[in-house]
Amino acid sequence: MKPGSRKPHRKTRTGCKTCKQRKIKCDEQRPQCTNCVKHSVPCDYLSPAVGSTTSPGLSQPPTPSATTPGELPSHGPSPLSNQLPSAHPPDLNMIDLELLHNFCTSTCLTLYEDARLKDMWKITVPQLGFQYDFVMRGILAISALHIARFVPDKSDYYMSQAMMHYQSGLQTASALLSKIDETNCEAIWIFSNFPLFWTLATAHQTDDFLLIGNSIGASWLDLVRGASAILSQTHEQLHAGSLGPTFRLGAIRADLREQAAYDFPPDQDPTQDLRSQMAYSKLPPESYDLCMKAIEELRKSFALFYNNANRTSNDFGDIFIWLFRVNNGYLDLIRDHCQEAIAIFAYFCVMLKALDHKWWIQGAAVHLLKQIWDALDEDHRLWIRWPIEQIGWIPSSTASRMTSAVNTPAAAPTTSTTPAHMSPPAPAT
Incomplete structure (x- = not known):
């Protein structure tokens, strides 16, 4: 060789x-x-072998042998032994497996602070996902959003995966809202959480007003209503099922909220200014009552919020309970561009800002406050001075005036009108 x-x-x-x-x-x-x-x-x-009529991924069931009535089939080879090793198994969807793994090991731990709720989202929710396709779609969508946030070079790919799963799950879940029963109420209630996560996580990617706009994310308040309806219609089933511990914990936190509101000193209540402003509003009596009730629920949330000041962080449920406690009529006022109702919502942004450490909420408070500012007229912008100060946001009009003042050159000096005793000293010679 x-x-x-x-x-x-x-x-x-x-x-x-x-x-x-x-x-x-x-x-x-x-x-x-x-x-x-x-x-x-x-x-x-x-x-499959050439000439086989079996589609890839499917295997034909064995044909039963003919027997006379009452006769047991002869003991031959097991049906499993007749399946050829060349049978093509279904392909594994590796991206979906990656998203599910990420959700169960990481994303689920970022949604709530309470250890019991973390366990529920880590174990119970994926179990519901295996039973209901739309729940699994919601799981995969939020997991894909999570990865997209922290893997910027593949962000577009994971965002496309997130959008695909979210839209599919939302379509199925929305169709079931009118068909809630004891068999699917847990799955539908779990899915009603996903639009809230989705809207806040993608807030920075849209210019639509999150409360009024027509985008896919703008339907979040409708799904809050849907979640409230689910709770009222299937209260007993939800409390008795696998999600029972969640609702019992929520009831405990709700009682603490009521107690905190009872002990809340008026001089610490930030909603006092709102009440004063409402005294000058010209709303019809029904709309006025809806806004005042929303302010009272806001006061209760602030009481618990400030009562938790010594904790490392406030929990998601303690803050978002306000959305579930306000009357649906108040949400209708927001959709009708009622200035007073929109201004009240700005105060909620202060509590939302406290959750800025969560990846899916980060930046949402400022984004929402900016959109509220843009939706208000000049008079009602004065109503939200406190939320603006607390969040530290600078309105665009104020920022532009400040920029203009900095960039405008000083006028050339003319005849001095400065009093002699205020004149600068003459330069030393």
């Missing part, structure tokens, strides 16, 4: 097509050859 010449090898005509196309030796291992396994490529040995 000449130096440098290739070592001869046995040629075969029965190797897999992939190896033949790559012009490499196939070891003909079944059900996949070693080369295909090594390079993670499909091996045609997994394909």
